[in-house]
Amino acid sequence: MPDQYLAKPLKPASREIPLVKKNQDFDCEYLPAYAQFLLKNKVEEYTVAQLGLFRDLKVPLFKYFESLSEEELISNGKGYTTDLLQYFAENNAAKFVSDSLNLWLTNQLPIISRDQIVPEDISQISFIRRKLLRDFLPSYTSDPVMMVKIMEEVDRIMVQLDSVCLKHLFQLNQDLYKQAQSISQIGNWSWDIKSDKLSWSDEVYRIYELEPQSLIREKLALYNHPDDAAIVKTEIETARKNKSSFDFYYRINLPSGRQKVIHAKGNVELDEKGEVQTLLGTVQDETKQKAVEAELKSNQSLLKKVADLAPTIISAYNVNTGEYVFVNEGFKNLLGHDPDEIMKNGISSFISIIHPDDLLALTEKNQLLLGEANRKANSKEEIIGEFKYRLRHKNGKYHWFHTFETVFSRNSAGKVVEVLNISLDITKEVNSTLELQNKNEQIVKNEERFHKMTEAVEDYAILLLSKDGIVENWNKGAEKIKGYSPDEIIGKSFRVFYPKEDQQSGLPEKLIEIARKEGKAFHEGWRIRKNGESFWGNTVITALHDNNGELFGFSKVTRDLTSKKLAEQMLERYTENLQEKNKELEQINQELESFTYVASHDLQEPLRKIKTFTNFIIAKEKDNLADTTRDYFERIISATNRMTNLIDALLQFSKIGATPVMFEPTDLNVILEEAKKDISDIIDEKKAVVEANGLPSMKVIPLQFHQLFVNILSNSLKYSNKDVPLRITITASLEPAKGILQGHANEYCHRISFSDNGIGFEQQYADKIFELFQRLHGKSEYTGTGIGLAICKKIVQHHGGVIKAQGIPGIGARFDIYLPL
Incomplete structure (x- = not known):
């Protein structure tokens, strides 16, 4: 029994009962040395671990020792552990088992009595011993074969100990079984297979209504009901064959003629060879219960x-x-x-x-x-x-x-x-009720929504008319538009909203009749407010019918479109004014054409004469003229040249967009090359490098784009840095059109950029340089008319695009041309 809880180290009882004899099951070859190792090195550690397992597994008998302190438990445990290991070290396990059983069976255990031991105590203590002896093995040896040998010997000893303890525990509880049978009216029986001996408890005799020990085994089967005899035989034979339990009902016929229903349960007990040794079972009279x-x-x-x-x-x-x-x-x-x-x-x-x-x-x-x-x-x-x-x-x-x-x-x-x-x-009833509720709620909601809608709408006058055109309902929009409160208008004819001429012509009645026949009537015209003001109203009159198709009235919706009407009238006036302005512009264009002729002929003719006569005087009187006079004449010639160039530039500016010119699909690379040829002498003079990475083909006016490219290149050549070789770079790309081209249908647009490393300019003048006659430098520094970039801007705008400029003084300038796809 559990050595940890004996009052003193294991010693033979004074009246020793030889319960266990030493045999090969207790003879060990490897365990003694292992036990000797534990005695020398692990007693205290083994004891503490053992105490922890008792607590973790909640061994039933441990509750009787909870009053002991931790020190007392460990102290006593060390003594018991030492004795256990000493028995094993001396290869005397059989004596250990005998001594333990003697103390238990003679009721010499401390604190607890013999009868307080339960089967769980035996199995759990056996498990704890096995676990501890296995857990400490790695500290003794790392040889797996040795470990297996030792545990085989431990398991063999523990099996023998468990078997002996449980057998005696069963014997101790026989009296308790008899008492339980009497109370529960359940009898037990056992059948020793080897001796073929059948034993019944007194309760079984009572169930069979026999005197104790009076039954002869051979006559037992005669009590079984004929229909159930095979069941009894089959269940018992199956339990023996499969070494399993059984649980079944059968009937017995008693000599008195009465019949009982018996509930049989049981199991088999095996011998050391694993063969069925005994059948153990119970029988219970369940006749009344079954009835x-x-x-x-x-x-x-x-x-x-x-x-x-x-x-x-x-x-x-x-x-x-x-x-x-x-x-x-x-x-x-x-x-x-x-x-x-x-x-x-x-x-x-x-x-x-x-x-x-x-x-x-x-x-x-x-x-x-x-x-x-x-x-x-x-x-x-x-x-x-x-x-x-x-x-x-x-x-x-x-x-x-x-x-x-x-x-x-x-x-x-x-x-x-x-x-x-x-x-x-009640699904149908609930669904019907819910459907009815939903319909009612929807009707109420619709009425509320319609009422709120008509009440809240202020931009429309919504009226309910009777069949005769009498106002029956009136919303806020009607009050706002027409000026009447509900009390002032409900009950009166809707004719009051029409001008006198419409009333005299019968227009209100005609609209009602049209709605009556066709379902709806539409009309736009002047209406009269309460204060006498006129407003332009758009009116729809709709006929209303009940479920039987009978007309019960009309709805009338009127929208105040006075602002729209006034806007239309204003638009008509604007259109008339625009037509007049167009005529004026045509006249101005004619005058401009006349001016162009005057500028090209009448203005240039005097200049040509001034220039011719001045050159003639210089040539004729060359030797007679003083230096000062000659200088004055040369200045006259220079001024006439500038004036001529200025007139030519103005002519070019005025002609852009003045006359319709066809847009043609054009390769801008070709236009660029022609522009470079026109100013090649200046490019060579400046030793400039002009680079282009491939321009797109577009629908443009070729002549104007030629002028555009010449003007921009000439601008870069004119404002080059004398100390730095000029480089002009021309690139093309697609850019997002948003924010650049207003009203452009496509997401992207063309961008053509001209960049140079010239003298640049202050960014604040980026817009000014595109204005007529605007120059950032004096005539003595850089020649020109101040119209070139203005022409560029007008050409780009004529093509629906935008031109922008960026400059940094001393670094250079860049002109970006954005054109629609």
Whole structure:
């Protein structure tokens, strides 16, 4: 027995009982050396670990030692551990088993009595010893073969110890078994296979209504009911063959003519070779119980038949276990679920099909009802609860049910044990009610919405007219537009809103008649407000009919379009003014053409004469002119040249866009090369490098784009840095058009950039340089008319584009041309 809890180290009892003899099962080859190692090195560690396992496994007998302190438990445990290991070290395990059993059977254990030992104590203490001896093995050896040998010897000793202890424990409890049999009316029997000896307890004789020890074994089978004799024989033989337990019912016929129903249960006991040694069993007289069950089954069968015919779900369940005691076919008929599955899985299967939105409220109400029923245990009338909720059909759809619940049974204390539920499928009724409610709610909502809509709308006058055109309803929009309050206008004819001439012509009545015949009438015209002001109204009159198609009135919707009407009138005036302006522009264009002729002929003719005569004087009087005079004449010639160039530039500027010119698909690379040829002498003079990376082909006016490229290149050549070789770079790309070209249909546009490393300019003048005659430098520094970039801007605009400039003084300038795709 458990060595840790003996009062003192194991010593033979004064009246030693030789229970165990030394044999090969206790003879060990490897365990002694291992035990000797533990004695020298691990006693204290082994003891602490052993105490921890007793606590962790909650060994039953350990509760009797909880009053001892930790120090006392460890101190005593070390002594018991030392004795145990000493027995093993001396290869004297058989003596260890005998000494332990002697102390136990002679009732010399400390604190606890012999009868307080239970089978769990024996098995768990055996497990603890095995575990500890296995856990400490790695500290003794790393040889796996050695470990296996040692544990085989440990297991062999423990098996023998467990077997002997359990056998004696069984013997000690025989008296208790007899008492239990008498109380429970269960008898036990045993059949020793080897000796073929059958032993019955007194209770078995009583069940068979025989005097104790009076039965002859050979006559036992005669008591079995003929129909059950084969069952008894088969069950016993199967248990012997399979070394398994048995549990079955059979009937016996008594000499008195009475019949009993017996419940037989049992198991087999094996010998050391694993063969069946003994059959152990119990028999219980369940005749009365079976009679009650048969009667109940008969009643339930009748009840079930009646319940299955009802178009309802009828069920009863145990409120404590959740198990159903009765379920009818209503589950299948109404919800498609198998009643047997519902019965098998209990109330959880019912809960699983309740609609999630109904589950909490249903559970809470049910608990309240059960609580009230328990409080009224002595009431003559049981409470009937009502529930409405949804259950899920097997097809996934939910059905509404109305359930009536009441108490089905109570225990001896009056507490509710079982509850009866009767559930009616009310899906059709609920759906009809919900549909009716929804329709009513929708009607109310629609009326409220229409009323709020018509009341809130202020931009429209919405009226309800009778069949004769009398105003019956009036919204805020009507009050705002027409000026009448409801009290002032309801009950009067809608003719008051029309001018006198329309009233005299019968226009209101005509519109009513059109709406009556065609369903709607439309009209736009002047209307009269309460204060006499006129407004332009757009009116729609709609005929209204009831469910029988009878006309009961008209709706009239009027919108004030005075602002629109005035805008249309203003637009007409603007159109007339625009036509007049166009005529004026045509006249101005004619005058401009005349000016162009004057500029090209009449203005240039005097300049040519001035220049010719001045050159003639210089040539003729060359030797007679003073230096000062000659200088004056040369200045006259220079001024006339500038004036001529300025007139030519103005002519070019005025001609852009003045006359229609066809846009042509053009390769801008070709235009660029022609422009470079025109100013090649200046490019060579400046030793400039002009680079281009491939320009696109576009629909342009070739002559104007030639002028554009010449002007921009000439501008870069003119404003080059004398100390740095000029480099002009021309690139082309697609850029997002948003924010650059207004009203451009495409997402992207062309960008053509001219960059140079010339003298640059201040960015604040980026817009000014595109204006006529605007120069950032004096005439003495850089020649020019101040019109070149203005021409560039006008050409780009004529092509629907934009030109922008960026400059940094001393670094250079860049001109970006953005053109639509």
